[in-house]
Amino acid sequence: MEEVFVRAGSTDSLSGGTQYVSKTFFQHPLYNTVTSDYDVGYVRLPRRMTIDGQSTKRTALVARNTAVPAGRNVTVSGWGATAENGDTSDTLMAVQVQIVSNEDCRKSYGNTITSRMFCAGVPEGGKDSCQGDSGGPVVFSSNTQQVGVVSFGIGCARKGTPGVYTNLANPQIRRWIRLNTRA
Template sequence: MSRALALCLLIAACSVAPALGGESRVLGGEPVDISRVPWQVSVEFLEAHKCGGSIVSPRFVMSTAWCIVGAAEPIYYVLRVGTSTRVSGGATYTASDMFWHEHFDYVTTDRDIGFFEISGSISFDDNVQAIPLATEELEAGTSVTVSGWGSLQPGADYPEQLHAVNTTIIDRSSCNATYEGLITENMICAGEPEGGKDSCNGDKGGPLVANSTQYGIISWGYGCFYPPYPGVYTNIVSLRSWINEKIGV
C-alpha cells in the first residue's frame, strides 16, 4: 500500500464505537450510563460535540492531538462531564489552555495525545471521577472497553446517548503486519477478527479502559468496524514519562 493511499485512509479513519456487553455483531453497540464510565468527557467546540476525552486529574482532560492541533483559542472549547447525554446535562468547564505532544506526526498519527487544562478544577462525585493511567501494557487477548458519542454506523449522525463496547487487545506485531508497518510502539490495537466492535467518527480522544485504568486513547483506523483492520489507540504506557512531565500525573 502506498504512503499516499495510507494517508487518505488515515484522514478517512474512524475511531469509535460503543458498548458494554451486547453481541459482537451489533454494530451500534449498547447504551451505557455515565456512572459506568465517570471519567468520560465530551469535548465540545462551538457548542457541538467534536471529540471524546477523559478526566485524568481535577485540572486536566486528556484527548488526542488530532482533536486539538491547529484549533482555535481554548475559549471556544467546553469540556462536558457527568452526563450520558450528548451536549446536555452534567457540568461544563472551559479550557484555559490546550497542548499536544511536540513530536505528534499528523501524517502517521504517531504520539497522538493532547490535553485541555481546565479553568478552575473539576468537581468530583459519583458520575465524575478521574481515571488512573496505566504503567504496564496489556497482554494480547485482554478484554477492554471503549466509549463515546461517536457514530453507531459509518456515516451516521452522532447519537444523543453515550455508548460503549467491549473488545480485545491485539498483538502489536500482528496489527503492524495488517497495517503494513504503520503501527509504532506508541500505538496499541484492539478489535475482533470479524469486525463489528470498534470506535468511529466522534469517538476520537476517548478512553480505552481495563479494570478502571486507562491504557489507550481512541486514535485512528481504516474505516469503522471494518475487518481485518482493528482500531488503533495511542499507547499511554509508552508516553507515560511525557505525561508525568507535562501534567504531573
C-alpha cells in the first residue's frame, strides 16, 4: 500500500496542524468491491495524535444500534470535489444533508443498500459529498457524534440521488471496530 497522509488541526489540506504519514491501513475483511458493503477501515498512525481540545478534538462514535432515522440532519465534511467532475478543495468543506430512508434510497440504488449503509441528501439536489470525500466523517448535526463514513454515490448532488454512507451504528460494523481499535 502507498502512504496515507492524515492532517489534523487544520482546515487547509496543504499546510498547518500536524501531518501524520502511515503505511498501515486496515479494511473490513468483508468489504465488497462491487456493492461497497462493509465499506469501513482505519489508518494506524505511527504515533499518538495530539488532541488539544481546540483545533483537534475527539469525536465520539454513536452507540451501537443507534437509530439513524429518515429526516435527521447530518453534517458531512471533506476535501473532495466541490462539484461533479470538479477539482478537489484545499479547504475543508462541510455540508448539512438529511438522512433518507433505505426504502427511498433503494429507488436510486436497488437492493445494494444494506443495513450497514444509510443514505443522505436533499431532494432538490445541490448538496452532497463528492469524489475525494470517501472515508470522511458523517456526524449528527445536533450532537456531533460520528454516525457514518462517506462511501459512494452516483455523481454528486444530483436531484433525487442521495449519497451512500457506511452506518457506524450497525452491530456488525461496530463489533469489527471495537475488536480492532480502542473505539
